[in-house]
Amino acid sequence: MDKKRGIYIHMPFCVQKCNYCAFLSFKADGSPRKEYTDALEKEIKLRAALENEQGSKKIDTVYIGGGTPSVMDISTVSEMIKTLRRSFDIDEDAEFTLEANPATLGRKDGVMLAKLQAYKFMGINRLSMGVQSMDNDRLHFMGRIHTAENVARDMHFIRQKGFENVNLDLIFSVPGETAEDALSDLEKILALSPEHVSCYSLQIEEGTPFGDMAERGELVEVPDEEDRDTYHRICSRLKEAGYEHYEISNFARRSENDTDGRSVYRSRHNSLYWNMDEYIGIGLGASGFVNGVRYKNTSDLDEYFAAINEGRLPVAEEHVNTAFDNISEAVFTGLRRREGVSYEEAVSAYMKAHDAEDIDPQTDNDFRDFFWEVFSEAKPEAEAYAEKGLLIIDDTGLRLTKTGIDISNSIMSLFV
Numbered sequence: 013m014d015k016k017r018g019i020y021i022h023m024p025f026c027v028q029k030c031n032y033c034a035f036l037s038f039k040a041d042g043s044p045r046k047e048y049t050d051a052l053e054k055e056i057k058l059r060a061a062l063e064n065e066q067g068s069k070k071i072d073t074v075y076i077g078g079g080t081p082s083v084m085d086i087s088t089v090s091e092m093i094k095t096l097r098r099s100f101d102i103d104e105d106a107e108f109t110l111e112a113n114p115a116t117l118g119r120k121d122g123v124m125l126a127k128l129q130a131y132k133f134m135g136i137n138r139l140s141m142g143v144q145s146m147d148n149d150r151l152h153f154m155g156r157i158h159t160a161e162n163v164a165r166d167m168h169f170i171r172q173k174g175f176e177n178v179n180l181d182l183i184f185s186v187p188g189e190t191a192e193d194a195l196s197d198l199e200k201i202l203a204l205s206p207e208h209v210s211c212y213s214l215q216i217e218e219g220t221p222f223g224d225m226a227e228r229g230e231l232v233e234v235p236d237e238e239d240r241d242t243y244h245r246i247c248s249r250l251k252e253a254g255y256e257h258y259e260i261s262n263f264a265r266r267s268e269n270d271t272d273g274r275s276v277y278r279s280r281h282n283s284l285y286w287n288m289d290e291y292i293g294i295g296l297g298a299s300g301f302v303n304g305v306r307y308k309n310t311s312d313l314d315e316y317f318a319a320i321n322e323g324r325l326p327v328a329e330e331h332v333n334t335a336f337d338n339i340s341e342a343v344f345t346g347l348r349r350r351e352g353v354s355y356e357e358a359v360s361a362y363m364k365a366h367d368a369e370d371i372d373p374q375t376d377n378d379f380r381d382f383f384w385e386v387f388s389e390a391k392p393e394a395e396a397y398a399e400k401g402l403l404i405i406d407d408t409g410l411r412l413t414k415t416g417i418d419i420s421n422s423i424m425s426l427f428v
C-alpha cells in the first residue's frame with residue numbers, strides 16, 4: 013500500500029504549567045531551548061538516514077506540537093525546519109501544523125505580525141490554538157496564561173497574515189462549569205469562524221495541581237451525565253453551525269471544496285493516527301509508527317541529550333507489531349472516526365504484519381468473515397452492544413452510534 017507518512021515533532025516547553033496538564037512539558041524559563049532544537053536537528057538527520065536505508069516515503073503532514081511550540085525562538089524553529097526540509101522529501105502540498113498558545117505570539121502588534129510572517133515563510137499552513145475557554149475566570153482557574161481578548165486579537169492577526177486553516181481547542185466540563193457556560197464558550201469560538209474545532213472534556217489527572225486538589229476534596233468533578241449532556245449539545249451546535257463531526261472530539265467546517273461529503277479541513281495529520289498510517293516521531297517523548305514498528309523516545313531530557321550526543325536515536329521502547337496488534341489497533345483507532353472502521357481496512361492492516369497468516373480475501377464477505385474469525389470471542393458482546401443501539405454492525409464494517417460514543421472505551425476494549 014503506497015501511503016504517505018507524517019512527521020510529529022515535540023517541543024516540550026511552556027510559559028507555565030496549566031493546572032490540569034499531564035503532558036510532557038516544562039516551564040520554558042531557564043530551560044535549554046536552544047540546546048533542545050540543536051538536538052532535534054541531529055535527531056532529524058539520524059531518522060532521515062535510517063529512513064534512507066529502509067526506503068523513505070514522501071511526507072504528507074508535519075505537526076509541531078507540545079508543549080507550546082510558539083514560545084520557541086523563531087530563528088531556532090526556522091533552522092530546525094530547514095534541516096527537516098533538507099532531510100525529508102516533504103510534499104509540496106503537505107499539511108504543516110504548528111501548535112500555538114494565545115498570548116505567546118507576541119505582545120506588540122508588530123512582533124506578532126513578524127512571527128506569523130516567519131511561520132508563513134517556513135511553510136506552516138495550519139495553526140492549532142489552545143483556546144480552551146473564552147471565560148477569563150475559567151481560564152485563570154485552569155492556570156492558562158491568556159485571556160479571551162488575547163484569542164480574539166491573535167485570530168485577527170492570524171487572518172490578516174492569510175492563514176486559512178486554523179484549529180481552536182475547547183475544554184468543557186471544567187469543575188464548576190455548566191453546559192450553558194460551555195455552550196457560551198463555543199458561541200464565542202464560532203464567532204471567530206475557525207476551520208476546525210477540537211472539543212475535549214477535562215480529565216483530572218494524578219500528579220497535576222487539579223489532581224492534588226481532587227485528592228484533598230477541594231475539587232468536584234462534573235458528573236458523567238452532565239458531561240455527556242454537554243458533549244452532545246456541543247456536537248449538535250457545531251453540526252448546526254456547518255461543521256462535520258468526523259471524529260469523537262473533532263469537527264471540521266464544511267466548504268464547497270469538500271469531496272465525498274468529507275470536509276477539506278479534517279486534520280490530515282491526526283487522521284494518520286486514526287487510519288493506522290505511518291508517522292515518524294521526533295523529540296522528547298515522541299512516538300512513531302514506521303515499517304510496522306511502534307517506538308517511543310525517552311521522556312527524560314538528560315537521557316535524550318545523552319543519546320543524541322552519542323549519535324544514537326533516543327528510543328526508549330520499541331515494539332514490532334504483530335498481525336493481531338495491527339487489526340486490533342485498526343479497530344480501536346478506526347472506531348474513533350464517525351464513519352467507523354471497515355472490515356477490509358482492518359483485515360488489510362492485519363495482512364501487513366510480519367507474522368500474518370497467508371490469506372487472500374477477495375470479496376466483502378471474505379473480509380467480514382476473516383474479521384469475525386479473529387474476533388470470534390468479542391462477537392457476542394459486540395452484537396449485544398448493537399442490539400442496545402450503541403454500535404452499528406453491517407456488511408462492510410462497524411461504527412459507534414451517538415450514544416455508543418459515551419461508552420466508546422468499553423466498546424473499543426472488546427477488540428484489544
Ligand code: SF4
Binds near residue numbers: 025028029035113
Ligand atoms: S500549554 Fe498545553 S502543554 Fe503547556 S502546560 Fe498548558 S496544557 Fe500543558
